[in-house]
Amino acid sequence: MLIRILIVSALLAVLGNAAVRAHAMLDHASPAVGSTVASAPRDVSLTFSQNLEAGFSSVQVTDANGGRVDQGKPQISGNTMRVGLKSLAAGTYRVRWHVLSVDTHTTEGSFTFSVGGR
Numbered sequence: 001m002l003i004r005i006l007i008v009s010a011l012l013a014v015l016g017n018a019a020v021r022a023h024a025m026l027d028h029a030s031p032a033v034g035s036t037v038a039s040a041p042r043d044v045s046l047t048f049s050q051n052l053e054a055g056f057s058s059v060q061v062t063d064a065n066g067g068r069v070d071q072g073k074p075q076i077s078g079n080t081m082r083v084g085l086k087s088l089a090a091g092t093y094r095v096r097w098h099v100l101s102v103d104t105h106t107t108e109g110s111f112t113f114s115v116g117g118r
């Protein structure tokens with residue numbers, strides 16, 4: 001009986017880890033997470049570890065005062081989400097994303113990037 005419990009726990013641990021890995025996590029971004037870019041980007045592009053459900057995934061980009069600098073509705077294709085930007089001055093911007101992946105799990109996160117002075 002104890003052996004059976006141990007085997008079941010081990011199996012659950014393995015399956016649990018697999019489920020966590022299957023969520024759509026941010027794989028990479030452009031501008032890169034935490035980076036400083038020399039000139040203002042025209043858009044932010046996020047690539048995830050899994051395909052996204054377009055209707056339930058969003059991204060917001062805000063300036064240091066919390067004002068929106070993205071152009072609204074993102075374009076989503078497969079595992080990438082892209083949103084256009086207004087023209088950015090030098091400064092630090094925060095990208096907040098919230099996505100629903102095709103496995104029906106939602107994940108969210110945020111990061112910053114900076115635009116350097118000219």
Ligand SMILES: [Cu+2]
Nearest residue numbers: 022023103105
């Ligand atoms: Cu998942």
